[in-house]
Amino acid sequence: MSDQGSDDVDSSTSEQSPSTEKGTALLRSTLLSPGYxxxxxxxALIGIPVALACFLFLTAEHELQHLVWEKLPEELGYDRAPWWWALPTLLLAGxxxxxIITRMRGRGGHVPVHGLGGAPIGPLDLPSVVLAALAALPLGVVLGPEAxxxxxxxxLALLAVRGMKQQAGQGPVAAKAPMLLATAGSTAAISSIFGGPIVAAILVVESAGLGGAALVMLLLPCxxxxxxxxxxxxxFGDWTGLSIGALHLPKVPPDMxxxxxxxxxxxxxxxxxxxxVAYLRGLGYLVERWLGEQTAFRIVLCALGAGVLLTLYALxxxxxxxxxxxxxxxxxGALAADPHNWSVVALLLLFLCKGLAWSLCLGSLRGGPIFPAILLGGAIGIACSGLPGLGTTPGLALGMAAASAVVTGLPLSASVLTxxxxxxxxxxxxxxxxxxxVVALVAAQLVPPRDQQAVLPNAP
Structure with missing residues (x-):
């Protein structure tokens, strides 16, 4: 009786089902096809020009940020940006x-409250995205450059689609070439700011929700x-590479x-x-729906409101x-290097003021949602490290992990990034x-969802 059961188990585990065999054969034929x-x-070829374009973009953004928040205040006689500085800069950003959002093609990119992306943006929509990012992010918009x-x-990757179609001819590879190329280009771009290809590939693949052969077909180009x-x-070799401001912590509290x-x-x-974080993101959805009428005017009000919150923090x-x-x-980086330079009250005010400003920007302006959320989580984690028994490094780690998990909805990506x-x-x-x-993602489900899509006026 037991021998028969053992034989059944062995046969069931050693033999593949017809659907599995068919999928394996399809994957093999696809990966070895000339088109793929x-x-x-x-x-492989587009990765280099995409990385160079990202380098130019990030360099320009960093230089403009330095000009607005350090050089100009120094020229005016201040040793740092004065308390009122965010009011004119955020008003100008709005x-x-x-x-750009209401009139230009592409609307400056997708609304950041919906995450990192959506459908790939075509080359004709790209100018509004670049203009919106370079014009507004350095002025103090509480969003990141990842989107x-x-x-x-x-x-940029979609520019190569026409040539790819001519080479691949007809078939499944040619039909999926635009999606695969656009995703690969986005992964190459975001790897520049996340410090390497692994976390970027995990982020894209996990968000795609694919498995099996479809996962392999998408993962290899990325x-x-x-x-x-x-x-x-x-x-490469003797060449040391280009320096870029990738997200990293040059120094963290002593490990324990x-x-x-x-x-x-x-x-x-x-x-x-x-x-x-889930409530703050929910507020962003409310802001997005509020922009359904008098969109341009209310965008300016949201930007100014973010400036008021930043000013309140400074005061x-x-x-x-x-x-x-x-x-x-x-x-x-400064918080991780010297967490005790902030009082608990300052950290809580940073979370409150920056968090509310982040919500306003999520629903109305343009940029990426992840970077500010990581700081918000780290600030609360370090603020709570004053509790008896909770260390500074564990507080920072769990705070960044919890916040990034909620804002992305991707547990593996959040863990690897942290x-x-x-x-x-x-x-x-x-x-x-x-x-x-895990705990943060489960707890976030207690917050009522507010992710209904808002409708903005059609851009030309």
């Missing part, structure tokens, strides 16, 4: 973005495009192995962060409004990071 091999070669980068990568593009920044106190506090803190904390403005990348940010200090924190991601 040419597609992989093209993806005035610039309003006509514009993905649009740039996808748009990996090869982002890998060749990464050579622009990592270097999480103990029982870190896990006991980490679960409720991760749940708190998950619910708070209440006697700190620079730059800490609460922009994507939060530099502020996150691990890469912490660098050598991530090994001991990995169990806490994964638990924080």
């Amino acid at each position: 091999l040419r597609l992989l070669l093209l993806c 005035l610039i973005l309003a006509p 514009p980068l993905m649009a740039i990568g996808g748009g 990996l090869i495009a982002s890998a060749t593009g990464a050579l622009v920044f990592t270097g 192995t999480p103990d029982a106190g870190d896990f006991l506090w980490g679960v409720p803190v991760a749940a708190l962060i998950g619910v708070a 209440l904390t006697d700190r620079s409004p730059e800490e609460a403005a922009l994507s939060g990348q530099s502020a996150l 691990v890469l940010l912490l660098g050598n200090d991530a090994h001991n924190q990995m169990p806490l990071i994964v638990i924080a991601v």
Whole structure:
């Protein structure tokens, strides 16, 4: 009786079902087809020009940001941006973005409250995306550059679609070439800001929700495009590569192995962060729907409202409004390097003021949603590290993981991103990071969904 059962198990595990065999044969024939091999070669080639375009974009954005928030205040006799600085800069950002969003083709890109992307943006829509990002992000809009980068990568990759169709001829590869190329270009672009091809590929693949043969067909172009593009920044041979402001933490608090106190506090803190970030994102959806009428005027009001919140942070904390403005990348590095330079009250005000400004920008302006959320989570995590038994490094780790998980909705991507940010200090924190991601995503489901699509006036 037991022998017969064992034989049944062995036969069931050793034999593939007809559908599995058919899928394996289809995958093999597709990967070895001339059209798909040419597609992989093209993806490898487009990775380098996409990376160079992203380098130029990020360099211009960083220089404009330095001009607005450091050089101009110094020219006016201030040692840092004064408390009122965000009011005129955000008002100007709103005035610039309003006509771009309501009148230009492409509307400056997708609304950031819906995540990193959607359908690929065509080359004709790309000018409005680049103009919106370079004109508004350096002025203090509380969003990151990741969404514009993905649009740039996808748009440039789509320029190669016509040539790919001519080479691939007819068939499934030719039909899917635009989607595969656009996705590969977006992955190559976003890898430049996330510090490498792995986290970018995981982010794109996990968001696509694919499996089996479809996953492999999508993953290979993304990996090869982002890998060749990464050579622009990592270097090749004696060439050291181009320096770029990728998201990273040059210094983190002294590493410590999480103990029982870190896990006991980490679960409720991760749940708190998950619910708070989910509510802030829900407010962004409300803002998006509010823009259905008098869109241009209300875009300006939202930008000015974000400036008021940044000003309020500067007045209440006697700190620079730059800490609460922009994507939060530099502020996150400063927070990780010297967390005790912020009082608990300052960290809570940073979360409140920057978080509300982020909500306004999510629903009305243009940019990426991830970078500010990571800073918000890190700020709350470090603020809670004053609780007895919760360490600074575990607080920072679980805060970044929980916030990035909620804003992306992608648990694996959030975990990998947090691990890469912490660098050598991530090994001991990995169990806490994964638990924080799971708890935050579950807790965020307690917040009523508000993701109904808003309708904006048609752009020409």
